[in-house]
Amino acid sequence: MLPKGLDFTENQMEQIESILRQLYWDTEAQSILLADITGQLISVLGESNVNTSALSALAAGNLAATREMARLVGEPARFKLLLHEGEQRSVYLSDVDGELVLVAIFGQRTPIGLVRLSTQIAIQKLAPIVIDALEAAPHQSVFISEETDSLADGIKESWDSVFGNNETST
Amino acid sequence: MFINRKRKEINIKIVYYGPPLSGKTTNLEYVHRSTPQPQRGDLVALKTRGDRTLFFDYMQLELPPIQGLTPKFNLYTVPGQVAYAASRRLVLQGADGVIFVADSHPNRMQDNLYSLVDLYRNLKNAGTNPRQVSLILQFNKRDLENAASVSAIRQALRVNGYSIPIFEASALRGEGVLETLKASIGAVVNRIQTTGA
Amino acid sequence: MAVQGNLSEISLTDLIQLNCQSGMTGRLTVSSRGRTAQVFFDGGVIVHVTQGEKSGQEVFYEILGWDSGVFTLESGILTPTQTINARCSDLLLGGLHQLDEKSNPKEPAPGQLPLPEDVGELFGFEKSNLPETEDLSTEDTMAQNMQEILMELTEEVPGLLAAAVVGMDGLPVADVARGPVNIEQISAQMTLLIKLVETSTEKLDAGTVQDYLLTTDKAYLLLHFLGNTQYFLGMSADRSKTNLGKMRLYNRVFAEKLIAAMPR
Numbered sequence: 001m002l003p004k005g006l007d008f009t010e011n012q013m014e015q016i017e018s019i020l021r022q023l024y025w026d027t028e029a030q031s032i033l034l035a036d037i038t039g040q041l042i043s044v045l046g047e048s049n050v051n052t053s054a055l056s057a058l059a060a061g062n063l064a065a066t067r068e069m070a071r072l073v074g075e076p077a078r079f080k081l082l083l084h085e086g087e088q089r090s091v092y093l094s095d096v097d098g099e100l101v102l103v104a105i106f107g108q109r110t111p112i113g114l115v116r117l118s119t120q121i122a123i124q125k126l127a128p129i130v131i132d133a134l135e136a137a138p139h140q141s142v143f144i145s146e147e148t149d150s151l152a153d154g155i156k157e158s159w160d161s162v163f164g165n166n167e168t169s170t
Numbered sequence: 171m172f173i174n175r176k177r178k179e180i181n182i183k184i185v186y187y188g189p190p191l192s193g194k195t196t197n198l199e200y201v202h203r204s205t206p207q208p209q210r211g212d213l214v215a216l217k218t219r220g221d222r223t224l225f226f227d228y229m230q231l232e233l234p235p236i237q238g239l240t241p242k243f244n245l246y247t248v249p250g251q252v253a254y255a256a257s258r259r260l261v262l263q264g265a266d267g268v269i270f271v272a273d274s275h276p277n278r279m280q281d282n283l284y285s286l287v288d289l290y291r292n293l294k295n296a297g298t299n300p301r302q303v304s305l306i307l308q309f310n311k312r313d314l315e316n317a318a319s320v321s322a323i324r325q326a327l328r329v330n331g332y333s334i335p336i337f338e339a340s341a342l343r344g345e346g347v348l349e350t351l352k353a354s355i356g357a358v359v360n361r362i363q364t365t366g367a
Numbered sequence: 368m369a370v371q372g373n374l375s376e377i378s379l380t381d382l383i384q385l386n387c388q389s390g391m392t393g394r395l396t397v398s399s400r401g402r403t404a405q406v407f408f409d410g411g412v413i414v415h416v417t418q419g420e421k422s423g424q425e426v427f428y429e430i431l432g433w434d435s436g437v438f439t440l441e442s443g444i445l446t447p448t449q450t451i452n453a454r455c456s457d458l459l460l461g462g463l464h465q466l467d468e469k470s471n472p473k474e475p476a477p478g479q480l481p482l483p484e485d486v487g488e489l490f491g492f493e494k495s496n497l498p499e500t501e502d503l504s505t506e507d508t509m510a511q512n513m514q515e516i517l518m519e520l521t522e523e524v525p526g527l528l529a530a531a532v533v534g535m536d537g538l539p540v541a542d543v544a545r546g547p548v549n550i551e552q553i554s555a556q557m558t559l560l561i562k563l564v565e566t567s568t569e570k571l572d573a574g575t576v577q578d579y580l581l582t583t584d585k586a587y588l589l590l591h592f593l594g595n596t597q598y599f600l601g602m603s604a605d606r607s608k609t610n611l612g613k614m615r616l617y618n619r620v621f622a623e624k625l626i627a628a629m630p631r
Contacts, residue, residue: 013174
């Protein structure tokens with residue numbers, strides 16, 4: 001188990017999504033994304049034509065970079081939020097307990113103060129869920145397989161069905 | 171690795187690592203070009219003006235479901251230059267598999283070694299056990315006329331005497347790129363299956 | 368016995384490398400701009416470095432940057448303690464890399480910390496049961512490595528015109544030349560020269576030849592056999608631009624490197 005691996009139960013996912021939905025409505029956001037600090041997308045609400053996986057990777061990178069900046073300038077805490085203000089859209093990034101990144105994308109109609117407040121509330125609600133997930137015992141192997149081979153074959157088949165089989169032996 | 175049980179997805183992070191200009195970005199660009207539309211996300215590249223990777227390149231590759239879970243592979247490349255060490259550490263966080271792209275040019279052997287040792291240290295600093303990351307070696311630029319022999323590179327990397335998955339490649343020509351990635355994916359899935367981690 | 372000298376004549380790096388390669392046991396004391404440091408060797412291995420209160424690898428990397436000052440080399444002196452645990456070559460490479468590194472000084476350059484001998488083990492790979500079957504000493508690889516070594520040589524020796532590794536059959540295995548030079552012809556001539564001289568020294572009962580130095584009004588020509596192999600390293604340098612002492616030193620040092628790059 002990777003030390004920072006987060007695994008949410010279905011129940012926890014539902015709780016998380018309900019918190020995000022609340023945030024989404026409160027801020028009239030265009031999208032809300034939740035990702036882990038390694039860039040993995042956990043959940044997303046809102047506009048679906050955005051490349052959300054890329055966005056979560058970039059948001060995590062952004063937050064990670066500023067975290068490093070904080071360290072370099074001697075700021076012991078993490079920077080709590082990042083606001084990128086644009087002409088039509090703004091992006092608001094928050095650090096959730098050092099484990100997750102919450103991204104809110106909103107337009108001109110929403111006052112930034114509201115986004116800030118609503119996000120803080122959302123983070124307070126998310127924090128205990130994150131802590132629970134971290135403290136939980138490592139999950140069981142997700143793949144149920146009697147023979148180890150069948151999984152290896154499964155992934156091979158999956159790959160070959162997309163790329164064709166052009167295996168060259170080395 | 172992240173499992174989204176609601177969406178029945180498994181997210182796996184694979185990082186291309188290696189000395190500067192060894193062909194990490196070229197690898198990813200080729201993968202992107204070769205992946206059919208439905209299976210690939212956009213390729214995101216954060217570059218300097220000189221076209222060198224500044225922070226990371228990223229794309230997502232999705233494969234058809236296995237045993238009910240859809241595998242989504244998040245592929246990253248790191249910037250190779252020494253000055254970007256902090257960025258490399260950040261990108262390495264949470265990596266399930268690493269593809270080490272070595273440069274076959276005979277003058278790059280030392281750089282290859284430094285980078286591999288650098289990988290080891292950064293994994294440790296990121297809190298990841300280097301023995302738990304599925305590592306695949308790719309010897310790139312085999313198309314060079316004076317490319318060092320596979321044995322010479324193994325020697326330079328100080329991995330002689332070990333059973334290691336090595337793939338020869340020419341990312342520029344698109345040779346060996348997909349084979350390497352396929353092997354990396356296989357190794358990660360295999361490890362998850364056998365260790366649950 | 369003590370040898371003294373000035374760092375303007377020989378760099379600290381060269382000095383250290385020489386001691387490593389000659390298997391020296393003793394103490395090298397260096398003084399530069401009011402600071403003094405000591406490097407202890409044991410059979411050609413650096414075991415202890417100290418400057419004032421500090422000791423260890425950090426000190427080593429610091430002093431490598433000292434480009435002026437004096438040194439004293441005393442053989443036979445044993446080290447009081449051991450604070451260094453890395454190979455000579457790794458230390459020197461690491462130190463040089465650090466000196467080259469101009470970017471963020473806080474970020475340790477990859478070569479600055481000691482390099483592990485065995486990387487396969489670090490990543491938990493399994494040992495393979497098969498021996499390394501590929502013979503690394505194919506003609507190509509040999510020539511390639513030697514070529515690289517010769518390139519280094521030309522960069523180190525001022526005034527160098529050409530350097531070549533030649534077999535006793537007169538054929539060059541690797542060569543580097545500055546300017547238009549007919550290497551094949553030169554190699555053949557050098558070999559002829561050696562053969563002639565050997566016949567003479569045999570007849571004079573003078574022992575085995577170790578190296579050849581020819582001085583002309585324009586150049587120095589230095590030939591040195593690579594161990595007891597059938598190959599020799601030949602160097603020619605512009606007399607007005609080079610320093611014979613340095614040339615001899617490098618000839619010896621690089622001959623060692625070339626021997627190591629040859630098939631056994």
